[in-house]
Amino acid sequence: MVPTERYTKVAVALHWAIAAFILANLSLGIVMEGFKPDTARIAAVRLHESFGLSVFVLTLVRIAWRLTHKPPPFDPHTPAWEKLAAHVTHGFLYFLMLAMPIMGWLIISSNWRRPMIIYWTLELPPFGPVQQLMPGPDKTALHDTFVQLHVAGALILFLLLLLHVAAALKHQFWEKQPEFRRMWIGKN
Numbered sequence: 001m002v003p004t005e006r007y008t009k010v011a012v013a014l015h016w017a018i019a020a021f022i023l024a025n026l027s028l029g030i031v032m033e034g035f036k037p038d039t040a041r042i043a044a045v046r047l048h049e050s051f052g053l054s055v056f057v058l059t060l061v062r063i064a065w066r067l068t069h070k071p072p073p074f075d076p077h078t079p080a081w082e083k084l085a086a087h088v089t090h091g092f093l094y095f096l097m098l099a100m101p102i103m104g105w106l107i108i109s110s111n112w113r114r115p116m117i118i119y120w121t122l123e124l125p126p127f128g129p130v131q132q133l134m135p136g137p138d139k140t141a142l143h144d145t146f147v148q149l150h151v152a153g154a155l156i157l158f159l160l161l162l163l164h165v166a167a168a169l170k171h172q173f174w175e176k177q178p179e180f181r182r183m184w185i186g187k188n
Helices: 009-032 040-068 080-112 127-135 138-174 179-182
Strands: 116-118 122-124
Touching: 009 040, 009 138, 009 179, 040 080, 040 116, 080 116, 080 138, 138 179
Parallel strands: none
Antiparallel strands: 116 122
């Protein structure tokens, strides 16, 4: 067995923190749609917004870290098509981890005209240009378009996460590569 190089502790911590926020937010996004428009729904929406912004900020930190710290190499026996698939999948994951919170901000800005309240303390004002795009009732159509894009993005994100996990499991158990040691929390 070839010795396994690990990701840095910072990369591992960011990976699992982002993963936890995304899983919580996907779950919350589904559940909150069933809430009545009352205090519980408002709290769920605010938490959803907070988790989304957390994903956005942590993803920016992760990208900066990745640009300044080389990740461990692929197993030498990994076919070129799998390396390409990994890069493409990760690229789409990073894109969605940034685009989904922005789309959520556009949803709030296009219809409700209220700030996003992050962890019940920080106010993120409505995105001004959206307010100017369409006056009056057309804002509802714009809002609905943003919601549809957000839902489609959530579904694509979920499917990419399943692909990501399936690939890690394939490498770990099918190919007997020590994949978990590269990104798992703790020591080798």
